Amino acid sequence: MGRSFLIIVCLFSFSSCFAAESQQVLPDLEVVASVITDEDHKEEKTEDDELISNDQALDLQEESVMIEDNSTLVPEEVEVSLKYEKYFINYDYIVAHKGEVNIREAPAMTGRVIRTARMYEKLNLYETVKGEYIEKYGSDVWCHVYWWNNDVQQFGFILSSVIEIRKFQFDKMYSEIIKMEDEVQKGKITFINNYKNRSGYPPRNKGREYDDYGNRRTQSAPGYFSLTNKENFIYIEDGSLIRILDDTEDYYKVLIFNNGLQCWVPKRYIASQNLNELKKAVIIDRKNQNEGVFEKINQKWVLVSYTLATTGANSKYKIETPLGYYYCIERREKFIYLDDETKVVAGYAPYTVRFTGGTYIHGIPVNYKVRGDSKIDPGHIEYSSTIGTTPLSHRCVRNYTSHAKFLYDWVEIGKTIIIVIE
Secondary structure, three states: OOOHHHHHHHHHHHHHOOHHHHOOOOOOOOOOOOOOOOOOOOOOOOOOOOOOOOOOOOOOOOOOEEEEEOOOOOOOOOEEOOOOOOOOOOOEEEEOOOOOEEEEOOOOOOOOEEEEEOOOOEEEEEEEEEEEEEOOOOEEEEEEEEEEEOOEEEEEEEEHHHOEEEEOOHHHHHHHHHHHHHHHHHOOEEEEOOHHHOOOOOOOEOOEOEOOOOOEOOOEEEEEOOOOOOOOEEEEEOOEEEEEEEEOOOEEEEEEOOOOOEEEEEHHHEOOOOOOOOOEEEEEEOOOOEEEEEEEEOOEEEEEEEEEOEOEOOEOOEOOOOOEEEEOOEEEEEEEEEOOOOOOEEEEEEEEEEEEOOEEEEOOOEEOEEEOOEEEOOOOOOOOOOOOOOOOEOOOEEOOHHHHHHHHHHOOOOOEEEEEEO
16 A cells, blocks of 8 residues: 555654553453353454455555544643553544454455454554445445554554444543533532432332433432422432532422432432532543543643543443433442342452442452352452443443552542543
């Protein structure tokens, strides 16, 4: 390809900024049982095992036509000063989430296969181009990707239909932070406090465990639209950020930031501590399965970390990580979890930060090894290839364990919020 040399030259200065971290080849580690099960995903054939190239295949010497220059940037208002730099990935990247896929030297099925991307592998995305039209997928869009082989940067093409394109939505992350910073400056912001239903179960909504918006009853507070008609109410989840607008002897009138609604909440469900200063924020992107970490330093928001993350799934024993604005409530060195079927202690998650109900940001889960009547801790697991690929957790947000440790040490309770976006 005539353009390969040009691309390498253009990217050389970019890549050198990241030194050894950007050149790191991730270990091909085995996934622990608590991270993924057979029913979560099954391996598929590579995308072209059964494809036959059509008569319109591109000449390998023909220059491809760029469709989009995938160059996500951090907003100008945000400074970048990373405090955590493991597992470098470009701001735009692809995920092989359906199975193994072939990487070719040109955007055509006649292009030589350079290598095969493994299931769950992530590759940096340089641009999307128009290449050979593949009738099976009804597409001629190919992803021009690159990766590091030791200290050598290499390039290739993958049909876009067999992977998923992801990016870090820094613009949206920053706008959400500014929104909440403005709200904090207006004052009287606190959060719903009903962890493990310690403040009491709210009443059933029309006999149900969920309200009309899909919010669940457990670990929530009732929000009444009118104190004269308590049949009409919603559930507000533990940890949800609210502003106090008014009060009576037993109720606060609040603004719920998660949905913009106003309602009356019994005072026993409202936390006594206020959010008077916003200094740190973690933004979790449920759509792209990644997160950005921001800190206010010298009156300017700074991106101090960006990494991949895995959010909650929607299945029999799993619940989606809820969208919205939450208080960073507490941190624990680890929390214990139970087996889905037997309900006995199965393992733990390390370095946890709780933000709603029993929902945490945490490191890779660790299953205890059972020997007779004893449970043996095999030690922390740093890495899983499933991180940042597809929702898999019960409701929490999984991070690489080293990043979870970074957050555990970094958060300031009372000055930190967590926002989940789509």
